[in-house]
Amino acid sequence: MKGMTLEAVAQAVKGTYTGPEERKESELSSITIDSRQVEKDGLFVAIKGARVDGNTFIPGAYDDGALCCMSTEPPKDETKPYIQVESCEQALKDMAELYRAGLTIPVIGITGSVGKTTTKEMIAAVLSQKYDTLKTLGNFNNEIGLPLTIFRIREHHQAAVLEMGISDFGEMTRLAKVAKPDICVITNIGQCHLENLGTRDGILKAKTEIFTYLKPEGKAVLNGNDDKLCTLDQDERISAPVFYGLPDGGKLDQTKEGAKLSVYAQNCESLGLAGSRFMLHTPKGEISVTVPAPGRHMISNALAAAAVGCELGLSLEQIKAGIESYEPVGGHGHIIQADDMTIMDDCYNANPVSMKAGIDVLSEVEGSRTVAILGDMFELGDEEAQMHYEVGQYAARKGISLIISIGSLAQNYEKGIEEISRTGGYAGRHLYFADLDAFLETGIREIRKGDAVLVKASHAMHFEKIVKVLQEQ
Numbered sequence: 001m002k003g004m005t006l007e008a009v010a011q012a013v014k015g016t017y018t019g020p021e022e023r024k025e026s027e028l029s030s031i032t033i034d035s036r037q038v039e040k041d042g043l044f045v046a047i048k049g050a051r052v053d054g055n056t057f058i059p060g061a062y063d064d065g066a067l068c069c070m071s072t073e074p075p076k077d078e079t080k081p082y083i084q085v086e087s088c089e090q091a092l093k094d095m096a097e098l099y100r101a102g103l104t105i106p107v108i109g110i111t112g113s114v115g116k117t118t119t120k121e122m123i124a125a126v127l128s129q130k131y132d133t134l135k136t137l138g139n140f141n142n143e144i145g146l147p148l149t150i151f152r153i154r155e156h157h158q159a160a161v162l163e164m165g166i167s168d169f170g171e172m173t174r175l176a177k178v179a180k181p182d183i184c185v186i187t188n189i190g191q192c193h194l195e196n197l198g199t200r201d202g203i204l205k206a207k208t209e210i211f212t213y214l215k216p217e218g219k220a221v222l223n224g225n226d227d228k229l230c231t232l233d234q235d236e237r238i239s240a241p242v243f244y245g246l247p248d249g250g251k252l253d254q255t256k257e258g259a260k261l262s263v264y265a266q267n268c269e270s271l272g273l274a275g276s277r278f279m280l281h282t283p284k285g286e287i288s289v290t291v292p293a294p295g296r297h298m299i300s301n302a303l304a305a306a307a308v309g310c311e312l313g314l315s316l317e318q319i320k321a322g323i324e325s326y327e328p329v330g331g332h333g334h335i336i337q338a339d340d341m342t343i344m345d346d347c348y349n350a351n352p353v354s355m356k357a358g359i360d361v362l363s364e365v366e367g368s369r370t371v372a373i374l375g376d377m378f379e380l381g382d383e384e385a386q387m388h389y390e391v392g393q394y395a396a397r398k399g400i401s402l403i404i405s406i407g408s409l410a411q412n413y414e415k416g417i418e419e420i421s422r423t424g425g426y427a428g429r430h431l432y433f434a435d436l437d438a439f440l441e442t443g444i445r446e447i448r449k450g451d452a453v454l455v456k457a458s459h460a461m462h463f464e465k466i467v468k469v470l471q472e473q
Helices: 006-012 054-063 088-101 116-127 145-151 171-179 200-213 229-234 296-311 316-324 352-363 381-397 411-422 436-441 464-472
Strands: 016-018 043-045 068-071 082-084 107-111 133-135 159-163 183-186 219-223 242-245 261-270 276-282 285-291 334-338 341-345 370-375 402-406 429-433 452-456
Touching: 006 016, 006 082, 006 088, 043 054, 043 088, 054 068, 068 088, 088 145, 088 171, 107 116, 107 171, 107 200, 116 133, 116 159, 116 296, 116 316, 145 159, 145 171, 171 200, 183 200, 183 296, 219 229, 219 296, 242 296, 261 296, 276 296, 276 316, 285 296, 285 316, 296 316, 296 352, 334 464, 341 352, 341 464, 352 370, 352 381, 352 452, 370 381, 381 402, 381 411, 402 411, 402 436, 411 429, 429 436, 436 464, 452 464
Parallel strands: 043 068, 068 082, 107 159, 107 183, 133 159, 183 219, 219 242, 242 261, 341 452, 370 402, 370 452, 402 429
Antiparallel strands: 016 082, 261 276, 276 285, 334 341
16 A cells, blocks of 8 residues: 555554554555454554454454554554554544545545445446446445545556445535545435435535535536436536436426536336336437346436546447446345346335335336335434335335335335225235234245345345345245
């Protein structure tokens, strides 16, 4: 890790170094908080958590080849390189900021209420057609995960795509200070984390903190179909934002100079669970593209990737190849074919917008009984009951054959479904289970071969267990 000497790191984190003086100029090979991932000449940061105290692994880290360890506790062996800090969590950010300062590659930061992960994967797929691209893995998108992702960047990398997730004010500013993105992508302003952020305007304010450390020559790539984001053409923190979207999205005034869609899709054609085909229009020209993942929202994610690709000099052919090479990740709209059953694994997260998008995709499946297994959506604030009620109504109006609601908040799905049923707008079946265990005990028998099944809830509901059971049936 170029420039990451023990002396430089100790200064960056305002820590106290102990150990051999001659080792202070030694350069770190890696940084980790997981003792199982310690590498030779690496740094092990001993975070003290609620369940595991990283300090107990310090001796083993040295045995495994660590050059240095970092902790809030004083060293037990002052003969080995050691840095004591006030906060390991803050030290991670300080070190990542130091390391980021030495990088010259373009960094793309992605945030938004819905679609961060799929957009991140799509952008990485596109950029990989020209650049050796590093991307965020898993859920490493917070104040611990983001620094760890930045530490993975090496000299051979030519671009980095970083997902940035928040739940409160100020978090994005701290993340942006570390990442200092050259291109900021915001997918949408939805209804996530209303518990802390209050309103969609609050969410807009929190998400756009990403611009705080954007350089004057940096770019903002924004969803022009979002009614909140399309107002940012006058934001003083960004110059000449790039808007992407579908012209029939109806949010941008296409006659307004500076607020027109630069990248957009026309002639969209659904291919069912195989994805969508559309004509991609960009400042570089137009080309026919197929997105190998279902749903209108995936077209929007592809447009974001195309916009970033254009900004970083990719050709239309490279952008097309990148979009068409996209592969969904588990829990994010992943389609699983399991023994004559189609499973839409979308159980990593949920909010009203993504719930309705998943229901839309399920409703378009032909030749199969459609089953929606819907769980609680969390962090929606005071209107959570009403939002669940409206999603239940939406699923009923879409004619899903069997709607299964699971969880305490999910009772409101049931109320919405029953309301549509009473007026003759829904003729399917609907079942309610108080919790996941109750469903797995009896309700799982309702699913049969040939079904198309959507599995969706907030991550804390652990609906990945349902996906696993369905695959094993």
